[in-house]
Every structure is written in structure tokens, then in C-alpha cells.
Amino acid sequence: MRFKKRWSVKCALCTFGIPLTFWLGIYILYWELQLSDRPDSRRQPIKFKARKPFKDVDENLKLISELENSFFKSGDLEEGNKPNGKTDEKGHQEDYDVVKTQELGRIFNEKDREMRDHGYKDHAFNQLVSDRLSLHRKIPDTRNELCKEIVYPSQLPTASIIICFHNEAFTALLRTVHSVLDRSPSDLIYEIILVDDASIFAHLGKKLDQYIQKNFYKVKLLKTPQRLGLIRARIYGANFAKGQVVVFLDSHCEVNTQWLQPLLAPIAVDYHTVTVPIIDMINPDTFVYQPSPLVRGGFNWGLHFRWDPIPVSTNHTVQPIKTPTMAGGLFAMNKTYFHQLGAYDAGMNIWGGENLEISFRIWQCGGSLEIIPCSRVGHIFRKRRPYSSPVGEDTMLKNSIRVAKVWMDEYADYFFQQNWLAKKYSYGDISDRLALRQRLKCNSFKWYLDNIYPEQTLPDDKQSKHLELRMKKDVHQDKIVRKGSIRHLESGKCLQTDEEIFTKKALIVLAPCQQGLAKQLWYETDESELKLASKLCMDVDVGKSQQIMTRLAKCTGLSGSQNWIWKSKDTAFQVYNPTVGMCLCSETYAGGMYAGVSICGETPSQLFTFVT
Ligand SMILES: *[C@@H]1O[C@H](CO)[C@@H](O)[C@H](O)[C@H]1NC(C)=O
Ligand SMILES: *[C@@H]1O[C@H](CO)[C@@H](O)[C@H](O)[C@H]1NC(C)=O
Secondary structure, X not given: OHHHHHHHHHHHHHHHHHHHHHHHXXXXXXXXXXXXXXXXXXXXXXXXXXXXXXXXXXXXXXXXXXXXXXXXXXXXXXXXXXXXXXXXXXXXXXXXXXXXXXXXXXXXXXXXHHHHHHHHHHHOOOHHHHHHEOOOXXXXXXXXXXXXXXXXXXXXXXXXXXXXXXXXXXXXXXXXXXXXXXXXXXXXXXXXXXXXXXXXXXXXXXXXXXXXXXXXXXXXXXXXOOOOHHHHHHHHHHHHOOOOEEEEEOOOEEEOOOOHHHHHHHHHHOOOEEEEEEEEEEOOOOOOEEOOOOOEEEEOOOOOEEEEOOOOOXXXXXXXXXXXXXXXXXXXXXXXXXXXXXXXXXXXXXXXXXXXXXXXXXXXXOOEEEEEEEEEEEEEOOOOOOOOOOOOOOHHHHHHHHHHHHHOHHHHHHHHHHOHHHXXXXXXXXXXXHHHHHHOOOOOHHHHHHHOOOOOOOOOOHHHXXXXXXXXXXXXXXXXXXEEEEEEOOOOOEEEEOOOOOOOOOEEEEEOOOOOOXXXXXXXXXXXXXXXXOOEEEEEOOOOOOOEEEEEEOOOOOOOOOOOEEEEEOOEEEEEEOOOOEEEEEEEEOOEEEEEEEOXXXXXXXXXXEEO
């Protein structure tokens, strides 16, 4: 009896106590993460969101990059782009070249540094680099060779390009517009509609008006009466559109060669077709342009968008690829059809979920959604959205509930099972959208799954977990160029982690060199990363404080803050980081010696050697 009792106490502890502590830990950790990920806390009140973070476009960047590494060898990009460093009359970089582009973030003085830090805070990308690039810069043509042979009909429908923005960087916005005008046949552009959704930055006021008046004639600037959010701002812009096709673009894009014709041609053949370009990656730190692999849109039962591999049966070199969903920012659609099909759900706030909503609606109500491999548009994948909703509402959650309730029939349960918060969250009135579904006589969600997305697995299916894991698994296999220790010339000390080799966020310190010590064994990859003991990468916090420290972080495989470029200086080397635009150096702090970065100059504290 006594034995039994004690045992049951123990049992209660392990069934409730341990999981409880575990989840509490996760919960606290998550709050911390949310907090550090939030926009400038001085301008907007911080609101906690007590739930799992949703994968958004920026999150997908990671996935793409992981996928990308399995598709593209490094160096692909450099091949056709030999440096010649052309600049425009104002000294802005015009030609495209990876090495030159990486140099653009170089910090020469405090003003540069301040500018860059402000840029990160406001836009979540390196505005300094954006400002140093020509508004007409060249980008590599990333299309398949077969695309270049296609002849498109000379008669295609005209397009209204709709670009909504809220507090966008001046040069990023204008480069988007210029790239459209530079790389589209002018008779196909009916107009470009810029929708300013209640921006507060001064450069988007008079300065933008004047620039538009002086330089463009097909560009209209509309201002929303109050903050509408991305979704309603798009509806607002589309209501003014006069072209036959509406093409939505984000405000920090660069369209590539002959991007428009391949999007319009399938719509001209059948107006029920909605077309999406391949979204290439513009690195938010360096503005290096990288091709994306061919992937298509899917979703998981938390209603997060995700990228899926393309079924092998598809011939995906040039042919359109049917895709279950779209990423959201960029697509083309017959304007009349866009309105007939119910535009967007105006009950959705600010951002999130609208891409799945319109995807489900297109397919379920008789349309077709296709990725066009021959149309490529570069997009700056920011590290976070630099704004939040005005009232701190979780718009992604609210919008997702509306998607589930309107379109997903009995499958909505899977979403609610995964989001216990969703059951009680207020989602507004959906009667209009249900009526729309009735009116358009749309198919069931089961029909959609059976016919359009048969690859989708249900959440209780083990295989789906397996697939997601496989997608996420580190496919980042770069070549190791050399391995050894990194010796600081002035002190004679070596770079090592402050903690264990697998401890993320550990600071990098300078310590007496010890041959064979794992903590001091660095692997340099062909992507210019420095991996410690081949596990974590040397990284650097950008735009956080004056003193920038280096740390260990999960290797991302993106050229940027984990790139360390060795530049010869007589007998030793300066190690340049293109994201911070500064050089590795020693920093003394509270009696210890750390590895930091400082403005590159003639200083012995910046000299290192790689001892193999
Ligand atoms: C795929 O399409 C291209 C262009 O239409 C064609 O040249 C190629 O032969 C096709 N490949 C297959 C396997 O069907
Ligand atoms: C657009 O769609 C409408 C019907 O919704 C159709 O009448 C029209 O011809 C289409 N326009 C083009 C350019 O395909």
C-alpha cells in the first residue's frame, strides 16, 4: 500500500511535473525571442504573443536557402559576371558583381555606421548598401537558357503594377519601380500604382512626390486615408487599376529580364489562370542577388505557408508549374477576374494568411494557380517585418481563422487542434465571404486536397513529420577550404569560443594558442564561413550597439553576417565582414580579450593569420 502511494506520487511528478517544467521553459524562451524580434520598442508598445511563431516569408528564406544549397553550387552566379565595377554619374554601383557588391557595405566612419544601424531598425535590411547601389543596377539573368529562346506573342494584355508600401526605404522603393520600367516592354505597362499606406517617414512625402513628377509619367501615387494594412491597401490600389491585368509586387523587389511577358501570356490564353514568378533572393545585408531553386507553395496545418519540392513527374524547366498555394507578395491576375473572385477578404487585418486564402479560393472556385519558371523577380528577404499592427493584434492568427472557417470545411479542425488560442480568438464577421463561396459555387476543401494537393498529408500521419524534418534537415554541405587556428598577430593569441563548441551565442574570445584544441579549430568553407569544429559559424550582431561582438550561431548558408573575407596585408590578413562592412579585431572588455569588429584601417589589432 505504502509502496503504491509513493509510486503514484512519483508517477504524477513524471507525467505532469516534468512536462510542465519543460513547456514552461519553452514558453519563457519563446517570449524572450518574441521580445528581441520586435520592432523598435520606443515607437510601438510591445505586445506579447503567447504562441508558436508562424513561419512567414522571412522564415521561408531559411528554408529556401537550405533547399538552395542542395540545388546550386556556389560560384554559379559569379561565372557570367566578371567584375568591371561600373558606376553611374553619382558614383552608385551600376554593374553587378558579387565581390563589388559585398564591398558596398563598408563602413568608413561613424556616420556610415549610424546610417546603417538606423536602416536596420527601420527596414530590417542594410539601407546603406541600398543607397550606394544605382537605382538601375544590373542583376544576373537567372533564367534557364531555354527561357531565352521563347518568343512571346506581341499582343498581350496590359498590366497595372500595384505596389503597396508602409514606411519603405526610398531607394529600395524606387529601385523596384525603375526595374519594372527598365525591364518591361513599355506598351505592356498601363500604369504603376504606388499605394502609400499611411507612411510616416519624411522621405516618402514631398521628396517622393517630386521624384515621381520629375522622373516618371506612368506612375501614380495613391495615399490611403488611414492605415489599411497590406491586404486592404491592395484592394484599394486594385480599385484604381485600369490595365487588363493586375500585377502585385512588394515594395523591395527588382524584377529580372523579361519577367512580365511570361506572366501575362498564360492569362491571355485563359483568364482563370493566376501566375506567380519565381522569387529570387536579394540578401538583406549585402544585396547580393541569388537565384532560388524551383519549389512550389504548400502549407501545413498550422496554416503557415511553406515551400514544397516539385513532384518529379513535372517538366519544370520552362513549363508553368501548378502550385497549391502562393507565397503572397507577387502575382498577376486578370483584373476583372480578380474582382469577380472576390479580390481579398477585406475583413483581414494588416498582414498574414491572405496568401493561403486567395490560393484556396482560386483553386476551389474554378481558377488555376501556376508558377512560371521563366519569370524571375528578386525580393529582399527581410529578417523580420519592421512594423507591427497598430493595436498589437495577432493579425496572422485572426486572418488564419477566417481562412479556416470560410474555406476548409471539416479540415478546419486540424488547424484548431494545433492552435488552442484560435478557438477563442475573435475573427470578426465572415458572412460575406461565406456568401461569396456560395455564389461562386466553389468546390469543397476535400476536392482541393484530392485534386490539387494530393501530396499533402494529415497531421496524424507520421510521414508528414518525416517530410518536414527532411526538408529542414541541414542540407548545407559546403566544401571545406582549409582548417586550422586563427592567430591574432598583435597578441599572439588564438580565436576560440568562450563556452563549448556547440553552445550557440557563445562569444568568441582570444586565448593562448593550444595545438589540437577543438575550441580553436576553425574550418573555412568555400562560402567564406568560419565554422568552429565544423559545427557552428562565426557570426556578428548587426545594428545592435556600438560595440559589435562576434558569436557562434547556427550556420545559415547565406552570404552575409557569417561571411569572413580574408584580405592580404603584407604578411598578415584583415578579415572583412561584408554585412557589417567592418573588419575583425581584438576588443578588450572587462579585462578579457574578445573578437569584435571595427572600421577597417591600418591597425595591428585587425591583423590575423590562419595557421593550418
Ligand atoms: C521539357 O521541356 C523542354 C522545353 O519545352 C523540352 O525541350 C524537354 O525535352 C522537356 N523534357 C522532358 C523530359 O519532357
Ligand atoms: C478578363 O476576364 C474577363 C472575364 O472575367 C474577360 O471577359 C476578359 O476577356 C479577360 N481579359 C483578358 C485580357 O483576358
